[in-house]
Amino acid sequence: MDILGQFNLGFIITKLGNDLFIVDQHATDEKYNFEMLQRHTVLQSQRLIVPQCMELTASNETILVDNLDVFKKNGFDFKIEPEAPPTQRVKLVSAPASKNWTFGKDDIEEMVFMLTDSPNVMCRPTRIRMMFASRSCRKSVMIGTPLNKAEMKKIVLHMGEIEQPWSCPHGRPTMRHLFNLDMLPS
DSSP: OEEEEEETTTEEEEEETTEEEEEEHHHHHHHHHHHHHHHHOOOOEEEEEEEEEOOOOHHHHHHHHHTHHHHHHTTOEEEEOTTSOTTSSEEEEEEEEETTEEOOHHHHHHHHHHHHHSTTOOOOOHHHHHHHHHHHHHHSOOTTOOOOHHHHHHHHHHHTTSSOTTBOTTSOBSEEEEEEGGGSOO
8 A cells, every 4th residue: 555644633544556545543553462362472471379160160170271381371380180080170370460351261262162163273351352452542643633644654555454354343444445546536
C-alpha cells in the first residue's frame, strides 16, 4: 500500500492499485501489539503456598497432561501424581500473576475446553487475552498523534505481518475501503 497521508490525526489514507483505504492508526497498532503479546509472551508464575487439587475428569486430566507446555507458556505449573486415583492426579503448584491480574482454576478449565478441540495449539484463556488487549491499547499510538511518513509506513507494514488484521482486540475495525478511483467521473 502506498501512504498518501494522515487524516484528522487519527487515520492513514493509503492506496493499493486504484483503491483508496482509510486505516485507523490506533486500532491497527493496537492489533499488531496484541498479536505480538499473544505470540511471544510467556507469563511469569507465582508459586502457591499450598498446591490445589484440580479435581478434573479423567479425560480432562489427560488433556491437561498432554498439553503441559501450553499451560507453562500461560504461567501455569502442575505437579502430576501418576499413582493417584483418576481425577486426583493433577495439582496446581503455580499460577500466573501480573500486576493486578490473577488467574486460576476457571482459566485452566477454559484452556482444557479449548485444547479438547485443538490439542497442542497455543491458546490463551479469555482473561489473559483481556489483559493483553488492555496492555496493547495503552502502548499503541493514540488518536491525535501526528505521524511522519515513516511512522505511517511502519503501522501499515505491521498490518501485513499479522494473522487477523481486520479489527482491534476490542472489535474496532482497523481499515475501511473508501472507494475505487475508477469510479470517479472523468
